[in-house]
Amino acid sequence: MPQIPALARSPMVLEDLLKTVNLPDQAFDPNGDWENSYVLWWIPFASDPRVPVTYTHKGPYRRPMGALKLRRERVGDGAAKLEVKLLASTLDGFHNRVQATIICAADSLSTPREWSQVSEMLDRNLDLVRGMRILSTGRFSGRRVARVVEGKRHAISVDRPLTGAWCLFDALQRLPVDAMAPLRFDMLEEMDLHKPEQTLSPLGSADFEFASGSARLRGFRQTGRGILPYEYWLDDKQRLVLAVSGLRAYVFSVDAPQVRMLK
């Protein structure tokens, strides 16, 4: 029997999907320069055969719906530049492409210090729809997030340490997974959606079956306002290979068609 932490759901939800996935075997240094890419999956799951197959993990709704690529580069004093490319697709053929550059602090949350971002709406040919391109920049200092979106200023105050959802993908690869006190923070999804009162805790380890063989992954769980619980799973090199929340999963991949669309 595989070892499954009591609160973990992703081994069950992802079981048959992961049997098609090859884990990377290259060296990985979470403190160095690296590039990780993921396929973004819809993963509806049903725990009972009475649920119509349409809605289940084996039904037509489970499908790749985009990709995410993160590229980290050290920029001195332990800080890092995180380059983000996201393509989120819809069934009707529209896509949202987001490209961001984030300067992250050298701390446990990779706290975003300043960033710039371009969001574009694309049609099925990946052409821009009606000039739908939005430019924004942001800065975090002194518990204040200041953003400028197409020349208009916005500011919010946060009561806790801050991270970004993409920054967290970077940061948790350097966290001690076995003996870590829970981290409490606020989060910016896509660097603009404020999700307060987040908690990240170690989840233990679980065995997963991949196409490349079985692997024991170590995990974290995140709960908080405005999100369904996230489970993050790291391989033995501390590389983040899975992130699962609700109906969505990020699954590590370097050569899936969705990832190639980011290039």
Place this chain on the structure above:
Amino acid sequence: MSGITRRELLKRGALAAASLALSPRFVFPARAARPRKPNILFLNTDQQHILALSARGNPHLRTPNMDRLAKRGVTFVESVSANPVCAPARCCWFTGRASSETGIVWNTYRIRPGLPDLGTWLRERGYETAYIGKFHVPGLNEREIFNLAMANANVFGQHDDAVMSRAAEAFLRTYSGENPFFLSVGFLQPHDNNFWVFEHCSEAETPPPVSDDRLPPLPPNFDCYENEPVGIYRPKGAKSGRLTQNWSTLQWRHYIWSYYRMVEMVDADLGRVLDALADSKHAANTLLIFSCDHGEGLGHHRLWSKGFLYDEALKVPLVISWPGQVAEGVIDRNHLVSGLDFAPTVCDYAGISPPPKMRGYSLRPLLEGKAKDWREFAVSESNVNGQMIRTPEYKLITYKRAAPDQLFDMRNDPWETRNLVNDSRHADTLRDLRRLLLEYDARLEKAELRLANDPHAEQIEARWA
């Protein structure tokens, strides 16, 4: 208990309007000279319980963006869906007709051919029309009736809502056309909770990810079954009700907790759109309507999802704002309003005649403090065999071929726990409500029902049957 006469109802309605107008909170802004035809922005969520926002005093979630909407406009408390299922409710919005007239009485039916729709109606009368997000009116192609359609396929809000809010943001920040716009943005959350049930319906209970003391309590009418027409509607009958029948109270509370997180998700996406509107040159001249297609059981009466006629599924959030034109920070607790009022209201503000045979009324007189009287009752339908009639005091639910009917005293029993249908003290009320319902129903032009050409949907129907 005396019955409800038409005169009494009108009198009560007038009193309600007067009390609203005299309320110290109901202060109209100094009305600016009305500019050209307003832009109209319709933001709608999917399956949101009317109390699932912090502006209504719910301490178990935080919805700062819905709350700021409420501060800027009029919130209607007695707001009902015309039919508490996705496609029927949405079709009622966009036609102004009862679902038994549109033909979409459930998600798997198609719209009656030739029925005027609001998208085409506005476009042909000078509006730039755009639809972003969930549409879900089988038989209507959003690409044919709106100038711009970026619809999703009615799937997962967790993924699609962020994309659609990006699209809506881009539209609002970049639109520079000469014509006023009508933009409808259909968010999917918190509808994903249906999938949460599918995931958690096995015998083995999933431990909640947070401690027991952080889970919301059960609703006050969680365990009320007395004299209930079991089996007529899906969430509780012999079909999907089975999926939750073995849930513990802890599992129900886990469900409610997760649902609130989904509401917070869509609140953030909605905030992205509100920011874009506020930043744009359109902010001062945009009528904003926020509502939802239907509510959510959320454990009340041990129900989840929708499709039944208790208030949990029936009532929906409704907030309307327009800076300088509509009162701000007002809660209207008195007037019965319906999803059928959406199309007449939009047309009224757009300065155009509505399509013929609207079954609802423009809310503009209520929003501008000019209502002398208002409707005596509201009617909603559900599936092919359910109807609800509601007055300020009473509510009658009737499912054809499924006894008993249900009569509730909504002033004294707002959680619908005591069925008075066999209480002789309410016989006159029951008779009057039945008569009003029959009279209303006789005026409707019923459509021939046609199943949608959607094998996917038919497969679902077959599996649930």
